[in-house]
Amino acid sequence: MCNPIEGCFSVLKARIKAYLTLCRDEMLGFPNGEKTEGRMRLLERAGEPCMPCMDRRLVNKMARHCALSVAAAICSEPMDYGT
DSSP: OOOHHHHHHHHHHHHHHHHHHHTHHHHHTOOTTSHHHHHHHHHHHHHHHHGGGOSHHHHHHHHHHHHHHHHHHHTTOOOOOOO
């Protein structure tokens, strides 16, 4: 991964998914005809408590990770996945 924003959004997406697992009953309980709108409201509501994970520390961490990955690729070093 050579784009720090991809890692940041991956972290945000994981936080939102974790939040939505706590609201599973609510997500499945919307009546027919209101499911899309209800799920959209739920996603919007999930953004507020999850957004603070996108801070300067995370961006710097992802930028460093990308820089190290690019440097390793330039040196033809084997890539480590899952770290």
